[in-house]
Amino acid sequence: MRLVKPYGDTMNDGKVQLSFALPIEWSEAADEAARQLVAKMGFIDVQVVEGRSIATGFSTFVVYASTPQSIDADAVKAPSAKTHAMSMDEIDAYVRDHLGRKIRIAGACIGTDAHTVGIDAILSMKGYKGDYGLERYHMFETFNLGSQVAVEDFVRFAKDHAIDAMLASQVVTQKGSDLKNFTSLVELLEAEGLRDRIVLICGGPRVNNLMASELGYDAGFGRGTVPSEVAAFVATSLAGMVRAGR
Amino acid sequence: MELRIDTALVIRCRELAAAITSPVSDFIAAHSTVAVERSVLRLLGVDGVGPDEIPVPNLIVDALVHEDRARGVALSFAKALAETGLDPRALGEAIAAGRVTVAQFATVPDEAARGAMRPFVDAALARVRANRAERDARLAELPQLPPPLLYVIVASGNIYEDRTAAVAAAEAGAQIIAVIRSTGQSLLDFVPFGPTTEGFGGTYATQENFRIVREALDEVSERLGRYVMLTNYASGLCMPEIATMAALERLDMLLNDSMYGILFRDINMKRTFIDQHFSRMLNAYSGIIINTGEDNYLTTADAVEQAPAVLASQFINEEFAHRAGMPDRQIGLGDAYEISPDLEDGFLYQVAQAQLARQVFPNAPLKYMPPTKHMTGDIFKGHLIDAMFNLTSVMTHQTIHLCGMLTEAIHTPFLADRALSIENARYIMNTARHFGEEISFKPNGIVERRAQAVLADCAALLERVADLGLMHAIEAAVFADVSRPPDGGRGFDGVFARADDYWNPFEEALLYAAR
Numbered sequence: 001m002r003l004v005k006p007y008g009d010t011m012n013d014g015k016v017q018l019s020f021a022l023p024i025e026w027s028e029a030a031d032e033a034a035r036q037l038v039a040k041m042g043f044i045d046v047q048v049v050e051g052r053s054i055a056t057g058f059s060t061f062v063v064y065a066s067t068p069q070s071i072d073a074d075a076v077k078a079p080s081a082k083t084h085a086m087s088m089d090e091i092d093a094y095v096r097d098h099l100g101r102k103i104r105i106a107g108a109c110i111g112t113d114a115h116t117v118g119i120d121a122i123l124s125m126k127g128y129k130g131d132y133g134l135e136r137y138h139m140f141e142t143f144n145l146g147s148q149v150a151v152e153d154f155v156r157f158a159k160d161h162a163i164d165a166m167l168a169s170q171v172v173t174q175k176g177s178d179l180k181n182f183t184s185l186v187e188l189l190e191a192e193g194l195r196d197r198i199v200l201i202c203g204g205p206r207v208n209n210l211m212a213s214e215l216g217y218d219a220g221f222g223r224g225t226v227p228s229e230v231a232a233f234v235a236t237s238l239a240g241m242v243r244a245g246r
Numbered sequence: 247m248e249l250r251i252d253t254a255l256v257i258r259c260r261e262l263a264a265a266i267t268s269p270v271s272d273f274i275a276a277h278s279t280v281a282v283e284r285s286v287l288r289l290l291g292v293d294g295v296g297p298d299e300i301p302v303p304n305l306i307v308d309a310l311v312h313e314d315r316a317r318g319v320a321l322s323f324a325k326a327l328a329e330t331g332l333d334p335r336a337l338g339e340a341i342a343a344g345r346v347t348v349a350q351f352a353t354v355p356d357e358a359a360r361g362a363m364r365p366f367v368d369a370a371l372a373r374v375r376a377n378r379a380e381r382d383a384r385l386a387e388l389p390q391l392p393p394p395l396l397y398v399i400v401a402s403g404n405i406y407e408d409r410t411a412a413v414a415a416a417e418a419g420a421q422i423i424a425v426i427r428s429t430g431q432s433l434l435d436f437v438p439f440g441p442t443t444e445g446f447g448g449t450y451a452t453q454e455n456f457r458i459v460r461e462a463l464d465e466v467s468e469r470l471g472r473y474v475m476l477t478n479y480a481s482g483l484c485m486p487e488i489a490t491m492a493a494l495e496r497l498d499m500l501l502n503d504s505m506y507g508i509l510f511r512d513i514n515m516k517r518t519f520i521d522q523h524f525s526r527m528l529n530a531y532s533g534i535i536i537n538t539g540e541d542n543y544l545t546t547a548d549a550v551e552q553a554p555a556v557l558a559s560q561f562i563n564e565e566f567a568h569r570a571g572m573p574d575r576q577i578g579l580g581d582a583y584e585i586s587p588d589l590e591d592g593f594l595y596q597v598a599q600a601q602l603a604r605q606v607f608p609n610a611p612l613k614y615m616p617p618t619k620h621m622t623g624d625i626f627k628g629h630l631i632d633a634m635f636n637l638t639s640v641m642t643h644q645t646i647h648l649c650g651m652l653t654e655a656i657h658t659p660f661l662a663d664r665a666l667s668i669e670n671a672r673y674i675m676n677t678a679r680h681f682g683e684e685i686s687f688k689p690n691g692i693v694e695r696r697a698q699a700v701l702a703d704c705a706a707l708l709e710r711v712a713d714l715g716l717m718h719a720i721e722a723a724v725f726a727d728v729s730r731p732p733d734g735g736r737g738f739d740g741v742f743a744r745a746d747d748y749w750n751p752f753e754e755a756l757l758y759a760a761r
Contacts, residue, residue, distance in 0.1 A: 019662070020662065021660070021661055021662040021665075054414065054417075054418055054661070054662060054665035055413070055414030055415075055417040055418055055661070055665065056413070056414070056417055057414075058414055058661060058662075058665075060662045060665060060666075111446075112428070112429045112430030112446055112447075113429060113447075114429050114430075114432075114511070117545065117619065126547070126548070146512065147511075148429075148430065148433060172429055172446055172447040173657070177446045177447075205623070205655055205656070223622060223623060223655070224622075
């Protein structure tokens with residue numbers, strides 16, 4: 001048990017900063033409205049330190065306040081998929097030893113998403129943050145299908161090319177489009193009877209591993225992920241599947 | 247603040263750009279596309295949708311037999327106009343309703359058809375000219391603030407929310423509003439119809455959506471005493487149709503690149519070259535400033551390495567635009583602030599690139615794009631990076647300034663994000679307004695050497711493209727490490743060779759006007 005609160009400058013002061021807009025003209029009453037609204041959120045010691053008009057009928061506020069809430073940091077679990085840190089050479093050696101063949105991995109930005117920055121960071125030769133992409137690995141055969149790939153086409157590709165691992169990327173999250181696309185990919189793989197023999201991974205700036213497992217993925221990788229983290233997960237997962245006889 | 251650069255090398259780059267685009271121009275002149283033909287119908291006033299929400303211009307062009315399509319849709323449609331006596335819109339509706347087909351009027355003599363078409367062509371061009379005159383009059387009456395012109399995007403998916411956001415942004419200081427398109431629209435081979443309230447990562451470009459935001463911006467322009475510009479995206483498979491709608495609804499700018507769709511959307515290169523040419527002829531006539539998309543080279547690959555490709559693309563875009571009759575003042579060549587914030591002296595490289603573009607294209611309204619690739623969830627750092635971008639823009643005299651958003655990597659901008667972003671730009675640009683005039687670069691220092699190296703590498707790159715030919719160079723992945731085959735990609739089936747008696751009355755008129 002380790003109860004914690006936000007830390008301003010004193011243990012347990014519970015200090016948080018908030019900023020938001022309200023669809024009202026700015027006035028002193030608007031500042032007061034902002035203060036009362038934050039108090040209704042459950043905060044105490046609410047101070048509106050900035051309030052001003054940003055357009056006709058819109059005001060913006062910066063607010064400092066304290067929360068009476070705390071959290072037991074020890075009781076929170078969010079399993080990470082980044083558990084087997086290995087270098088590119090170590091991963092290639094691991095795949096040679098445990099699988100004895102190349103891993104076939106396909107990545108795509110699914111649905112109408114045109115933002116390939118994430119998938120390119122993981123798959124392209126160059127990689128990300130000095131960590132080489134999967135195209136550079138000896139023991140990965142990489143297929144980057146690019147942007148705006150229909151879920152049906154992605155699944156057909158996986159089937160036709162005997163893909164071991166699929167990497168679905170979503171950057172655009174407006175109105176839940178990412179969740180819909182991720183979900184439809186899982187459902188289609190299950191309908192095709194492919195789900196159990198593929199390592200299924202989702203990625204994107206708003207993705208985390210907990211959300212991914214809830215959606216039915218083997219792992220989810222969010223912002224800051226480097227290619228070797230994905231490669232290590234795929235390699236160890238496939239080795240596990242082989243051991244389990246799948 | 248002038249960089250010492252090899253002006254002979256700049257001249258050489260322009261010669262190379264001319265050599266690179268010349269054979270492509272010959273190809274363009276011998277071909278047309280379904281999108282160009284649909285634009286002809288849209289200019290005439292054909293609009294609306296038929297069964298299954300298919301736009302009427304698509305219905306008409308898709309129904310043409312091969313030989314008729316090769317002569318241009320104008321002739322077949324003109325024969326129907328001559329025989330029915332209907333105006334273009336009414337004729338389009340009659341065709342959509344299945345009451346008539348253009349094929350049934352094949353025996354009408356060509357000359358009678360052309361004569362029947364003439365007044366409608368004149369009326370369409372008169373409307374475009376009137377829009378241009380109205381823009382000029384409004385700009386004279388409601389002058390803009392000095393550049394860099396602050397440009398922000400609205401992208402809710404719902405055109406009515408976009409209207410609210412556009413007006414709010416204008417009040418906060420925005421001078422250009424872009425309604426970002428729904429993320430899949432560039433790959434649609436038709437333009438949706440009517441006002442739209444559903445989209446992903448943006449709002450569909452439709453003629454009615456253009457009208458709604460234009461009307462709101464005209465109102466707020468009058469209230470603020472300064473003209474607020476509207477822009478959209480003439481890219482993708484409907485490039486010339488978007489340019490047509492923009493001309494008819496008085497948009498002021500359009501994203502319109504000669505190669506972006508090929509490289510980054512896998513749209514067929516022949517389709518793109520033909521479509522960009524007709525789009526730009528029309529943009530030249532309607533007074534619309536184009537924005538080119540060089541920022542994409544930097545977001546998909548390393549920004550330091552790709553700098554020569556950006557400059558090379560700017561030369562090629564400039565030359566294609568000149569060939570379509572565009573004057574320099576309408577050619578908004580693009581660049582972006584995308585070098586990693588972790589790189590020592592990265593700011594110096596950014597200044598070098600921005601100033602180089604300013605000197606090489608002195609009369610172009612350069613478009614400067616904000617950092618996006620290195621923006622994270624750390625909005626505080628993001629706001630700082632945006633400030634350095636703003637400083638670079640004002641000191642190197644960029645013209646069209648896309649305001650960076652502190653929430654760039656998180657969501658399409660909230661109303662308050664946009665206000666913060668504009669406030670950042672206004673602060674920096676006011677406090678450093680004449681900084682660029684007050685300083686000079688150290689001779690042979692880091693900035694100058696970087697600019698010279700980029701120019702030299704650009705010339706070498708253009709030499710290679712000229713040797714290979716543009717289409718083969720793209721196939722050889724010379725640009726952005728992306729390879730596209732000449733006959734691959736989306737929309738190739740909509741490209742066709744012109745018959746000897748191909749007729750596009752708007753192309754004729756625009757060519758005449760450009761002389």
